[in-house]
Amino acid sequence: MQVNEYKPLIVAFCCNWCSYAGADLAGNNRLNYPAEVKIIRVPCSCRVNPMFVLRAFQRGADGVIICGCHPGDCHYTSGNYFTRRRMALLFSMLDYLGIEKERTRVEWVSAAEGAKFAATMNDFVEKVTALGENKRLEDLRCKK
Amino acid sequence: MQKITREQLIEKASALLADGTVKQVLGWAKGEFDYDITPAVFESAEELNANFVWSDFCGANFSKYLVSKTRKCDGKILVFLKPCDTYSFNQLLTEHRFDREKVYAVGIPCEGMADIAKIKEICADGIASIDCEGDALKVHTLYDDEPVCVPAADVLAERCVNCKSKKHVAYDELLGEEGEVLDSARFDEVAKLEAMTPDERFAFWQGELSRCIRCNACRNVCPACTCEKCVFDNPNSGVENKSPANSFEEKMFHIIRAFHVAGRCTDCGECSRVCPQHIPLHLLNRKFIKDIDNFYGEYQAGAEEGSRAPLVDYTTEDIEPGEVFDRRDTDA
Ligand code: SF4
Ligand code: SF4
Ligand code: FES
Numbered sequence: 001m002q003v004n005e006y007k008p009l010i011v012a013f014c015c016n017w018c019s020y021a022g023a024d025l026a027g028n029n030r031l032n033y034p035a036e037v038k039i040i041r042v043p044c045s046c047r048v049n050p051m052f053v054l055r056a057f058q059r060g061a062d063g064v065i066i067c068g069c070h071p072g073d074c075h076y077t078s079g080n081y082f083t084r085r086r087m088a089l090l091f092s093m094l095d096y097l098g099i100e101k102e103r104t105r106v107e108w109v110s111a112a113e114g115a116k117f118a119a120t121m122n123d124f125v126e127k128v129t130a131l132g133e134n135k136r137l138e139d140l141r142c143k144k
Numbered sequence: 145m146q147k148i149t150r151e152q153l154i155e156k157a158s159a160l161l162a163d164g165t166v167k168q169v170l171g172w173a174k175g176e177f178d179y180d181i182t183p184a185v186f187e188s189a190e191e192l193n194a195n196f197v198w199s200d201f202c203g204a205n206f207s208k209y210l211v212s213k214t215r216k217c218d219g220k221i222l223v224f225l226k227p228c229d230t231y232s233f234n235q236l237l238t239e240h241r242f243d244r245e246k247v248y249a250v251g252i253p254c255e256g257m258a259d260i261a262k263i264k265e266i267c268a269d270g271i272a273s274i275d276c277e278g279d280a281l282k283v284h285t286l287y288d289d290e291p292v293c294v295p296a297a298d299v300l301a302e303r304c305v306n307c308k309s310k311k312h313v314a315y316d317e318l319l320g321e322e323g324e325v326l327d328s329a330r331f332d333e334v335a336k337l338e339a340m341t342p343d344e345r346f347a348f349w350q351g352e353l354s355r356c357i358r359c360n361a362c363r364n365v366c367p368a369c370t371c372e373k374c375v376f377d378n379p380n381s382g383v384e385n386k387s388p389a390n391s392f393e394e395k396m397f398h399i400i401r402a403f404h405v406a407g408r409c410t411d412c413g414e415c416s417r418v419c420p421q422h423i424p425l426h427l428l429n430r431k432f433i434k435d436i437d438n439f440y441g442e443y444q445a446g447a448e449e450g451s452r453a454p455l456v457d458y459t460t461e462d463i464e465p466g467e468v469f470d471r472r473d474t475d476a
Contacts, residue, residue, distance in 0.1 A: 050403050051375070054396050071460060081458035088465040089406055089435055089455070093399060095469060096337065096431050098346025106465040136346060139392035 008062035008128040010037045012121070013052065015045045017075040018110045019067030025114030033121035044068070045106075046079035050090045053104065057137035063103045063128035067117070070108040080108070099136045102127045145276050145296060146255050148320045150198040153224060156250060156319060157196070158189040160222050166248050167219030170209055172202040178274045179260040183209060200258040200276045200296060205414050207232035208367040214246040221247055226254040227323060228307070230314045231410035231446030232367035237314070238450050239408070241370050251315035253323065256296070256304035261422060263299050267292050303413025303426065306330035313447055330411065331434045333427055353394040355421040358387045362415035362425055368405040368445075375400065402428040407436060407453040410446040438471070439463045 014020040020041050026033060042048060045068025056064045066087060074080040087106045095101040105124055109117050157169045173184035173195045181201045186192045206223050210233075213221055225233055230251060237244055263283060264271070270286035281299065282291040308330060310323025337345055363369045363376060375381055376397065388394040402409075402425070411433060415425040436443055440454045440462070463471065 051396075051400060054399060058392050058396070078458065081460065081462065082455075084462050084465060085440070085455055085458055088439060088463055088468050089432060090399075090403065091465050092435050092468045093402070093428075093431060095342070096345060097349045097395065097399070098342045098344070100342065101469050104465075137392060137395065139390060141390065 006129065006132065007034075007036050008125060008131075008133075009060055010034075010063045010065065010121070010125055010128060011056040011061040012037050012039045013042050013045070013048045013064070013066045014039050014109075015068040015075075015080075016041055016043050018069040018073070019107075019117060021111035022067070022109045022113050022117040025111065026118040027114075029114050031114060031118035033118040034125045036125060037121050044074065044076050044079040045083040046074075046076075046086075048083065048087075050086065053090065054137065057103075057134055058139040059142050060134075060138070062131070062134040063105070063124060065105045065107060065120075065124050067107050067109045067120070070110055073110065094137075097136075100131050102131055103134060145278055145280075146198060146200065146253075148198070148252050150196065152319060153198050153252065154189075154192045154196055157186065157192055157222055160248065161187070161189060161192075165220060166222040168213070168217050169222045170206045170213065171224060172197045172199075172204060177271065179258075179263070179271070185213065200256075200281065201260070201274075203257040203301065203414075203417055205229045205232055205365075205367060205412050207236055208365070208370060210242045210247055211236065211370050214242045217246070219246075222250060223247055224250050224252050225312065225315060226252060227310050227312050228254075228303070228410070228412050230312045231309070231444070232412050233446070234314045234449045235408060235410050235446035236367060236370065238446070239370070247316075249315045249317075251312035251318040251322075253310070253320040254304075256300045256307065258296060258299045259301040259417075262301075263294060266294055266299070301413070301417065302424075303411075303416065308411060308444075314449065330426075331430055333424075334430050334434050337427065337431075349395075350391065352423050353398055354391065356388060356394055356397070356423055357421060358383075358385065358397065359420060360385065361418040361420065362423075363401060365414045365418045366405060366409075367412060367414070368408040368410070369401075375404075398425075398428060401425075402432060405429065406432040407443070407455040408445050409433065410444070435468070439468065 023039055045066055048066050053064050068080040068083055091104045107120050160166045169186040171186055172181045174197050175182040179201045181197050183204045207229055267283045267285055272284045272286050275282040279296050281294045281296055284291045306328045307326055308328045309325045311325050383393050383397050409429045413426055436454045443454050
């Protein structure tokens, strides 16, 4: 009998100036990371509004990860510092509402860190796979 | 029972109207019942004498009304501010939401406001009238000849039980005695929730939030919610002015509402007061306040005019989003 293996859907918001290039590098170097990771390119990690994170979950994401330049390296000087505060509070709130904290993450990945990008994604996908489907922030109307 | 009297307030307001200092007075007026006091604008001593109310049900915080009222009035407006209202007042000034020159703020002391829901729990329905006398409320019902006597302390609103400050942080003039910033236990409930398992927390919030009818009262009353265009009025938001279609919309509305006031919410408690469904919105707001205090240093929105809200500020040493859970787990 064939077992239908569960594959989570991961949305990764990647900053154009660092992590997005990091993902490219991972690809160029033939480093593997799961195809379930769907990358959305943003001009800076601080472009990510809390609503984007919730929307991603609504539309079926099982995990959301935000990748930006390392603190101090933001292309716009301070964008990622704001991201850091905003997401710390948002994730803490999601956890407070009982939503599994492993489903959200922020990671700093530079353009030179293709290996870190792949490793981060592999690890994140593994954690989310262990949790299973996102039930607590799902919108049934968006399910196919 | 309030220490300052209705007469004192009317006297003050009438005098300021008479000498031309102010053109309008923002005050409380009777609603349908003794307990649903409503905000009103008064323009003369006659109006004040006829309709002005000051009782244990005058919880309404007028700060937000100044945003629209000062634009419409060509003179100054007198506003009565309880200690907690002055924080909202400052916060609005910090955000340049109204012209300080157009307001004459009179700080008034407050002994805590009553929560009608708590009274109804004791006296059931059919409340005809309520007299505030001494330390008790006399509740006359349609069914009993004798009024029911309820100690005011037993029916104090949640936000007043956990009052954070009896001190006015902004005013032009102060009536009565000045109080102090208090050591309140307002984060205890939040800590209790934090100590639960995620499953328990999820069940708790599911139970609370699923009652929301999206009347938007919590947003409309909030002095921190003064955007001219609100995301919740956007027809493309999917959560525009309609009751939540499913549990996602409930959560989305509440997370976003609380997030939009994070760092700016003064914890005035108006949102929880007006919620017809008795959803403990303060537990969401206070979670953000508690986290902010914890991660970025103590910060009370509105305590100081012009202070920088934590979410539009940063330090290079801030806690990483992934560390917040460890921090909480070691605290607990
Ligand atoms: S006041 Fe209560 S019922 Fe109305 S929208 Fe806010 S939480 Fe929902
Ligand atoms: S969110 Fe509630 S407690 Fe906070 S400022 Fe607005 S009405 Fe007041
Ligand atoms: S430009 Fe990469 S995080 Fe701001």
